[in-house]
Amino acid sequence: MSWQPIIDGLTQGVRxxxxxxxxxxQIALRSLETAAAATGMAALIGMPIGVVIxxxxxxxxxxxxxxxSALVGVPTVTLGLFLYILFSRSGPLGYLQILxxxxxxxxxxxxxxxxxxxxxxxxxxxARDVGVRDLARTLGASEYESSLAILRExxxxxxxxxxxxxxxxxxxxxxxxxxxxxxxxxxxxxTSAIALQTAMGELGLAFALSFILxxxxxxxxxxxxxxxxxx
Amino acid sequence: MTEKKGMAINQKTAVIxxxxxxxxxxxxVWYFNRPVAGKTQLIVSTTTSFFETGxxxxxxxxxxxxxxxxxxxFISQGTGLALAxxxxxxxxxxxxxxxxxxxxxxxNGTGVNRKIIAYNYFxxxxxxxxxxxxxxxxxxDALKKIVASGEAGTALWVSRGDKSGTNTKEIALFKLAxxxxxxxxxxxxxxxxxxxxxxxxxxxxxxxxxxxxxxxxLTDIASYINNQAKGNIxxxxxxxxxxxxxxxxxxIVINPSxxxxxxxxxxxxxxxxxxxxxxxxxxxANFGVAGQTVFNPWIPLKTANTDTTTITWIQxxxxxxxxxxxxxxxxxxxxxxx
Numbered sequence: 278m279s280w281q282p283i284i285d286g287l288t289q290g291v292r293x294x295x296x297x298x299x300x301x302x303q304i305a306l307r308s309l310e311t312a313a314a315a316t317g318m319a320a321l322i323g324m325p326i327g328v329v330i331x332x333x334x335x336x337x338x339x340x341x342x343x344x345x346s347a348l349v350g351v352p353t354v355t356l357g358l359f360l361y362i363l364f365s366r367s368g369p370l371g372y373l374q375i376l377x378x379x380x381x382x383x384x385x386x387x388x389x390x391x392x393x394x395x396x397x398x399x400x401x402x403x404a405r406d407v408g409v410r411d412l413a414r415t416l417g418a419s420e421y422e423s424s425l426a427i428l429r430e431x432x433x434x435x436x437x438x439x440x441x442x443x444x445x446x447x448x449x450x451x452x453x454x455x456x457x458x459x460x461x462x463x464x465x466x467x468t469s470a471i472a473l474q475t476a477m478g479e480l481g482l483a484f485a486l487s488f489i490l491x492x493x494x495x496x497x498x499x500x501x502x503x504x505x506x507x508x
Numbered sequence: 509m510t511e512k513k514g515m516a517i518n519q520k521t522a523v524i525x526x527x528x529x530x531x532x533x534x535x536x537v538w539y540f541n542r543p544v545a546g547k548t549q550l551i552v553s554t555t556t557s558f559f560e561t562g563x564x565x566x567x568x569x570x571x572x573x574x575x576x577x578x579x580x581x582f583i584s585q586g587t588g589l590a591l592a593x594x595x596x597x598x599x600x601x602x603x604x605x606x607x608x609x610x611x612x613x614x615x616n617g618t619g620v621n622r623k624i625i626a627y628n629y630f631x632x633x634x635x636x637x638x639x640x641x642x643x644x645x646x647x648x649d650a651l652k653k654i655v656a657s658g659e660a661g662t663a664l665w666v667s668r669g670d671k672s673g674t675n676t677k678e679i680a681l682f683k684l685a686x687x688x689x690x691x692x693x694x695x696x697x698x699x700x701x702x703x704x705x706x707x708x709x710x711x712x713x714x715x716x717x718x719x720x721x722x723x724x725x726l727t728d729i730a731s732y733i734n735n736q737a738k739g740n741i742x743x744x745x746x747x748x749x750x751x752x753x754x755x756x757x758x759x760i761v762i763n764p765s766x767x768x769x770x771x772x773x774x775x776x777x778x779x780x781x782x783x784x785x786x787x788x789x790x791x792x793a794n795f796g797v798a799g800q801t802v803f804n805p806w807i808p809l810k811t812a813n814t815d816t817t818t819i820t821w822i823q824x825x826x827x828x829x830x831x832x833x834x835x836x837x838x839x840x841x842x843x844x845x846x
Contacts, residue, residue: 365598366596366597366768366770367597367767367768368596371597371768376598377551377581377583458583459584460581460582461564461568461581461582463581464581475712475713476556476710476712476713477560477562477712478560478716478734478735479738480738480740
């Protein structure tokens with residue numbers, strides 16, 4: 278009896294995947310898109326900052342590093358609330374009209390994971406720094422070129438940063454709820470759908486969606502690991 | 509050279525990641541544009557009980573079938589947050605159930621054209637063992653006994669504690685019985701732990717908490733039947749339908765002259781008029797949870813004018829200065845109040 282919702286959830290989850298349920302597929306795709314777009318934006322902004330912090334030797338570097346490490350732990354509801362006030366029609370960025378939209382969620386998740394990219398990239402680059410840069414310099418590379426060389430050398434750390442960012446964005450709930458509003462057919466993503474089904478007392482369906490989320494996350498991570506390992 | 513080998517792998521991975529990101533960005537833009545294309549989006553901020561019972565999906569389908577030029581988006585929040593969201597200009601209409609908060613919403617200039625749409629009753633539910641011995645009592649006597657038992661350490665109460673319509677009603681009922689909930693929440697039973705538990709959660713979560721803790725709680729009838737039918741809870745109804753247990757749902761349109769207005773007044777009025785039309789009212793009447801009607805339509809009750817007791821209860825409870833919406837809070841909608 279007590280295991281029933283989990284068993285129901287498993288069978289329902291398998292059935293939803295096998296039958297390719299349209300609504301569930303849409304929701305899962307929307308989750309993938311927001312998380313991927315967020316990771317992309319965070320990478321564009323976070324990687325250069327991470328390299329500068331990792332390689333630089335300026336005052337306040339240690340402070341920045343610690344600050345971004347701390348920001349990795351910001352609760353998603355806090356960030357969601359902050360962004361809601363910003364994006365609200367009566368807020369300072371209300372004219373963008375991205376509250377309750379998919380791009381709004383993506384931007385929010387990008388803000389969430391950017392500190393993570395910065396911290397990871399900074400640490401990865403730092404660990405690779407000394408030897409590679411000196412070597413690149415002696416071979417006549419410019420500052421920019423030697424930075425790129427280090428980034429390549431530190432790639433395992435950098436890709437870990439991106440994969441972790443994607444996972445965090447994919448699995449977060451606070452921003453999807455506050456910025457997305459969990460609107461049916463528009464901004465509902467896997468996590469907010471799970472929260473809603475739980476609130477509706479549909480525990481079996483909530484479990485089914487959770488399993489789908491887990492399956493997507495796990496297979497995606499294996500795929501990336503496989504591609505990275507290849508030849 | 510080993511470095512070169514490392515580079516080759518990395519660049520390949522980078523290309524794959526970049527492709528994924530680009531596809532996602534394009535997809536996101538596509539998603540953003542698709543459902544809104546050519547349609548006016550209406551944002552309705554709504555109470556959780558409509559949402560959690562699945563009524564809003566029915567409402568969305570039938571409204572959009574009749575008015576395909578609109579896309580209705582529901583955002584489920586407790587009444588308190590729903591009104592706050594609307595006051596910030598982030599919604600076009602609200603569906604709520606807290607007459608006292610609604611009055612403020614009209615008087616502070618945020619809402620106009622309030623109409624009552626449906627009603628049902630709150631229920632006082634609790635464990636089958638009935639530790640406070642409230643079976644058969646009125647709501648006031650029942651609450652007095654629960655407080656006495658709670659203070660003695662033999663009963664528990666779970667409150668939503670989230671400023672929702674149900675929470676507002678609960679506070680009012682305790683007040684009617686002579687108690688201040690802000691004081692109850694600080695009380696300790698003889699073992700030193702609180703007996704009045706403030707959950708800060710939605711109705712389903714609160715019912716589940718009450719069920720697990722064998723506690724009493726106040727619930728709307730729809731959420732109760734919904735969870736009972738699914739076997740999530742095993743709580744028993746002790747105080748049911750009656751004058752003091754009334755739950756009245758209203759629709760309020762956001763004042764078009766408000767700052768930061770979304771500019772969708774005409775669409776919002778079409779939606780409100782649909783809710784009070786025969787079609788809209790039939791949706792409430794025909795919507796069943798586990799085979800039971802949980803939202804009783806208000807307009808047919810008032811028009812038929814046979815059940816005058818219930819009508820009087822509702823008028824006393826949910827009317828503002830003797831009307832659903834005083835004249836000065838009406839905008840181009842006098843025909844709705846004939």
